[in-house]
Amino acid sequence: MMIFIVRRLGTTVLTMVVVSILLFLLLEINVEGVAIKVLGAYTNEEQRNIWLEQHGYFLPVYVRYFDWLGNFLIGNFGDSIRFKVPVGQILWPRLGNTGILGLATMGVVVPLSLVLGVLSGMREGSKLDRTISVTSIVTTSVPEFASAVLLSAVFVFYLDLLPGTSSMSDGFSLVQLIMPAMVLVLYDFGYVTRMTRASMAEVMMTNYIRTAVLKGLPYRAVIVRHALRNALIAPFTVIMLQINWLLSGVIVVEFFFAYKGFGALLLEASLNQDIFLIEACAMIAVFVAVATQTIADLGYTYLNPRIRFA
Amino acid sequence: MTDLAVQSIQRESSILRALKSMALIRESVVGMIGLALILIWVLTALFADAIAPFPPNATIMPMASPGTAGPDGAVFWLGTDHIGRDILSRIIYGSRQVLLYAPLATFCAYAVGVPMGLAAGYRRGMTDDALSFLANVILSFPVLVLYIIIIATIGASAVNIVIAVTFASAPGIFRIVRGLALDLRNREYVAAAETRGETPWRIMFVEILPNARGPLIVDACLRVGYVIITIGVLGFLGLGLPPPDPDWGGMINETRQMAMAFPYMTVFPGIAISSLVLGFNLLADGLREVSLRD
Numbered sequence: 001m002m003i004f005i006v007r008r009l010g011t012t013v014l015t016m017v018v019v020s021i022l023l024f025l026l027l028e029i030n031v032e033g034v035a036i037k038v039l040g041a042y043t044n045e046e047q048r049n050i051w052l053e054q055h056g057y058f059l060p061v062y063v064r065y066f067d068w069l070g071n072f073l074i075g076n077f078g079d080s081i082r083f084k085v086p087v088g089q090i091l092w093p094r095l096g097n098t099g100i101l102g103l104a105t106m107g108v109v110v111p112l113s114l115v116l117g118v119l120s121g122m123r124e125g126s127k128l129d130r131t132i133s134v135t136s137i138v139t140t141s142v143p144e145f146a147s148a149v150l151l152s153a154v155f156v157f158y159l160d161l162l163p164g165t166s167s168m169s170d171g172f173s174l175v176q177l178i179m180p181a182m183v184l185v186l187y188d189f190g191y192v193t194r195m196t197r198a199s200m201a202e203v204m205m206t207n208y209i210r211t212a213v214l215k216g217l218p219y220r221a222v223i224v225r226h227a228l229r230n231a232l233i234a235p236f237t238v239i240m241l242q243i244n245w246l247l248s249g250v251i252v253v254e255f256f257f258a259y260k261g262f263g264a265l266l267l268e269a270s271l272n273q274d275i276f277l278i279e280a281c282a283m284i285a286v287f288v289a290v291a292t293q294t295i296a297d298l299g300y301t302y303l304n305p306r307i308r309f310a
Numbered sequence: 311m312t313d314l315a316v317q318s319i320q321r322e323s324s325i326l327r328a329l330k331s332m333a334l335i336r337e338s339v340v341g342m343i344g345l346a347l348i349l350i351w352v353l354t355a356l357f358a359d360a361i362a363p364f365p366p367n368a369t370i371m372p373m374a375s376p377g378t379a380g381p382d383g384a385v386f387w388l389g390t391d392h393i394g395r396d397i398l399s400r401i402i403y404g405s406r407q408v409l410l411y412a413p414l415a416t417f418c419a420y421a422v423g424v425p426m427g428l429a430a431g432y433r434r435g436m437t438d439d440a441l442s443f444l445a446n447v448i449l450s451f452p453v454l455v456l457y458i459i460i461i462a463t464i465g466a467s468a469v470n471i472v473i474a475v476t477f478a479s480a481p482g483i484f485r486i487v488r489g490l491a492l493d494l495r496n497r498e499y500v501a502a503a504e505t506r507g508e509t510p511w512r513i514m515f516v517e518i519l520p521n522a523r524g525p526l527i528v529d530a531c532l533r534v535g536y537v538i539i540t541i542g543v544l545g546f547l548g549l550g551l552p553p554p555d556p557d558w559g560g561m562i563n564e565t566r567q568m569a570m571a572f573p574y575m576t577v578f579p580g581i582a583i584s585s586l587v588l589g590f591n592l593l594a595d596g597l598r599e600v601s602l603r604d
Contacts, residue, residue: 248452
């Protein structure tokens with residue numbers, strides 16, 4: 001157990017290092033572009049070179065990398081080129097906002113897709129199963145930007161029920177959270193539902209369920225006491241991985257609804273080649289990816305005693 | 311006599327067998343609906359010149375609502391956008407872009423991911439460790455962000471989109487192929503091929519790969535759908551194929567600001583892209599259903 005966690009920590013650190021190096025090299029391809037983005041298109045080469053010189057871009061890439069790495073390790077993430085403030089100052093509030101949006105989304109997705117998945121997998125091939133399965137394929141096929149557009153047309157334009165933007169400029173507002181959360185739920189619940197259904201259907205085929213039915217237990221007791229326990233192990237892993245997906249899945253939604261979250265920040269940083277901001281966001285993204293994966297693995301082992309650490 | 315005996319044990323040509331197994335899809339209603347959706351769009355793309363009522367980039371009558379008659383009597387069935395281009399014609403021509411670049415990008419990703427996956431799964435050892443670590447590194451990073459950074463850095467063009475998709479999807483394909491190869495390498499026919507002295511590359515591509523095709527075809531369908539979404543998202547974020555040629559995601563991006571006043575401008579391209587993705591997802595589901603049956 002301890003060995004497993006220590007090994008995971010080692011891999012995490014190694015992954016973070018490799019990702020940060022790759023990003024540094026990737027952004028190295030077009031350094032002049034950074035100066036153009038900051039100073040505008042109507043500048044001459046001399047002005048751009050002065051700016052690049054001032055911001056240390058003419059130092060060799062490894063010098064800059066280790067400089068960044070040293071500062072990063074003591075908690076100094078550098079200054080954002082785009083926002084002209086220390087990275088930490090904008091990063092944490094944005095991450096908090098995305099956390100709220102993610103929580104609202106998962107709060108709906110998890111119960112909804114578990115219930116639908118169980119209902120659907122309980123009687124494979126039934127009318128209810130087919131309806132739920134087809135619905136979940138259809139909703140996952142609609143890209144977020146398309147469903148954002150369609151839902152806005154219905155709820156904002158025709159029904160005039162909800163606000164079309166979620167900038168939350170006058171402080172937090174629950175009403176403004178509804179549209180972005182709805183789009184995310186619509187795109188995401190289908191996948192979790194299908195995974196739950198597959199897991200449930202598999203359990204329903206097993207011999208011990210057949211035994212439980214044959215010995216005359218009420219159907220409800222078979223489902224609740226026998227089937228669910230095993231059927232919900234796989235969806236747990238899927239849900240953990242969805243948390244990781246949400247971190248970048250929110251980009252389109254946050255951009256569309258002008259929600260000030262991590263995804264929108266990451267988008268703006270990437271579009272402006274804001275290197276320190278990208279690096280800081282990337283480190284968080286990698287950390288969340290590995291952390292959720294580790295929790296998923298640990299939880300899976302805990303829930304399923306047949307699997308032991310190798 | 312001996313001639314006949316030889317003939318009777320000869321197998322049908324591999325192309326015929328592949329076609330026959332593909333034809334099984336007609337047993338799945340869901341798969342057939344998906345195939346029909348895809349075919350509709352493929353035909354639309356092929357005969358765009360004949361179907362489209364207007365040239366895609368011609369500016370005719372700004373902000374005409376759906377069903378308005380144009381100056382020369384032709385009808386704007388889905389209306390026109392903010393600078394007066396017919397939305398239906400743009401959607402029709404836009405299908406060409408999507409159906410060209412999404413399969414192409416998926417194919418390139420497979421061309422990179424499959425050999426690496428086969429090598430890692432068949433050879434194992436150092437090759438596997440190195441490639442798996444690399445794949446894990448790329449996969450631990452949000453895919454969409456990877457696309458955006460690549461495109462923002464090297465610029466938006468059709469070729470760059472294909473490169474970005476290849477770079478970001480190949481690790482996922484690698485993982486699947488590696489898993490399949492790890493399983494198949496222990497089969498008797500691989501051992502037989504090794505005994506015959508076949509080269510490793512021949513074993514990987516002639517013995518292992520054809521037997522891994524089932525899950526790979528299903529994955530490819532899903533992946534094409536996902537790449538269509540990706541190209542759409544890039545267009546939506548203003549990083550897609552360069553204007554003025556129509557691109558569904560780009561159409562939504564261009565008229566997004568007016569969506570509150572003219573929802574039809576964004577809704578129809580949204581429906582177009584969703585229906586095509588749905589087609590690929592349903593086809594993948596149908597193929598999986600059929601392949602699980604036997």
